[in-house]
Amino acid sequence: MSYSTETQVAIAAAIQAAQLCQAVRRAIPEAMEKTDKSPVTVADYGSQAIICRAIAQSFPSDAIVGEEDAAELRRPEMADTLQKITSYVGALIPDATPEQVAGWIDRGNGTVAPRYWTLDPIDGTKGFLRQDQYAVAIALVEQGEVKVGVLACPALPGPGGETGVLYVAVRGQGATQVPLKGGNPTPLKVVSSEDVAHFRFVESVESSHGDRSRQEAVAQAVGITTESMRIDSQAKYGIVASGQAVLYLRLPSPKSPDYRENIWDHAAGAIVVEEAGGKVTDMYGKPLDFGTGTKMVDNRGVVVSNGAIHDQVIGVLAQS
Ligand SMILES: Nc1ncnc2c1ncn2[C@@H]1O[C@H](COP(=O)(O)O)[C@@H](O)[C@H]1OP(=O)(O)O
Numbered sequence: 001m002s003y004s005t006e007t008q009v010a011i012a013a014a015i016q017a018a019q020l021c022q023a024v025r026r027a028i029p030e031a032m033e034k035t036d037k038s039p040v041t042v043a044d045y046g047s048q049a050i051i052c053r054a055i056a057q058s059f060p061s062d063a064i065v066g067e068e069d070a071a072e073l074r075r076p077e078m079a080d081t082l083q084k085i086t087s088y089v090g091a092l093i094p095d096a097t098p099e100q101v102a103g104w105i106d107r108g109n110g111t112v113a114p115r116y117w118t119l120d121p122i123d124g125t126k127g128f129l130r131q132d133q134y135a136v137a138i139a140l141v142e143q144g145e146v147k148v149g150v151l152a153c154p155a156l157p158g159p160g161g162e163t164g165v166l167y168v169a170v171r172g173q174g175a176t177q178v179p180l181k182g183g184n185p186t187p188l189k190v191v192s193s194e195d196v197a198h199f200r201f202v203e204s205v206e207s208s209h210g211d212r213s214r215q216e217a218v219a220q221a222v223g224i225t226t227e228s229m230r231i232d233s234q235a236k237y238g239i240v241a242s243g244q245a246v247l248y249l250r251l252p253s254p255k256s257p258d259y260r261e262n263i264w265d266h267a268a269g270a271i272v273v274e275e276a277g278g279k280v281t282d283m284y285g286k287p288l289d290f291g292t293g294t295k296m297v298d299n300r301g302v303v304v305s306n307g308a309i310h311d312q313v314i315g316v317l318a319q320s
């Protein structure tokens with residue numbers, strides 16, 4: 001299958017969602033707190049509304065599994081917030097009403113099915129709030145395997161020095177990057193292990209999302225001598241796919257050993273790296289399974305590499 005309509009719909013939605021996020025960020029948004037204590041902003045909700053609307057319009061029978069939902073926004077005391085979200089959405093979709101916006105957000109309440117979409121409207125909300133990196137991530141999954149991934153990184157410097165990169169991958173068709181503002185797509189290729197300047201690793205900015213000391217020890221054991229790059233969100237997958245690092249390590253935090261990764265935090269990034277010639281598994285070398293549900297219950301941690309060093313990394317992890 002070529003997935004050309006799916007890819008075009010996801011690209012257009014990611015670009016619009018990224019525009020909304022940047023508009024919100026220029027106004028210095030405040031964080032609201034979700035029931036799990038994690039932050040969310042009007043941009044997370046607006047981005048999900050834009051993306052779900054676009055997917056639902058082109059693929060009405062497809063399930064969509066998004067990070068956010070509108071239950072909180074429908075409470076009467078949240079009317080002003082929903083109105084604010086609606087005005088940001090309305091800048092891109094004129095005449096959108098608060099009721100429509102809430103409905104589009106809730107279109108993302110679907111469950112994992114033989115064919116489904118998953119999206120993270122803002123991956124790295126903490127980075128977004130810090131004016132650091134974040135991503136808009138959209139993926140199409142069939143039979144537990146990611147087929148299309150689109151990752152917009154609005155604050156990431158691209159190869160030409162411009163700010164804002166769009167990563168696109170289709171199973172069996174390779175991966176490309178293109179300036180988010182538009183331009184010519186260029187193929188993505190992971191870096192060779194002989195490229196000393198890029199023989200480095202990337203990890204989260206948030207120390208509680210990983211195991212920093214173990215990540216450093218593993219990197220050293222495979223011969224990485226430089227300090228880690230720290231970047232929020234799935235932008236880390238883009239960094240590996242574009243050859244700016246050989247390795248991304250996300251090992252379970254000792255503070256939350258039972259944490260399971262969400263499908264929307266990895267689906268788009270993973271296919272971008274795989275189609276750029278790299279490899280993505282959990283810390284035991286198992287492929288990430290996008291067919292088990294919202295949480296990847298059968299996987300622990302994530303290892304992303306240029307492929308060449310992958311077995312060595314998994315070997316080190318097995319012995320440490
Ligand atoms: N304890 C944890 N371990 C790993 N990832 C986490 C943990 N808590 C939250 N996350 C997720 O990490 C992602 C941010 O990525 P990064 O750390 O690479 O910048 C977010 O999607 C966030 O989930 P959530 O979407 O619920 O906020």
Ligand SMILES: [Mg+2]
Nearest residue numbers: 067120122123
């Ligand atoms: Mg998110």
Ligand SMILES: [Mg+2]
Nearest residue numbers: 120123124265
């Ligand atoms: Mg996320």
Ligand SMILES: [Mg+2]
Nearest residue numbers: 038039067125
């Ligand atoms: Mg979140």
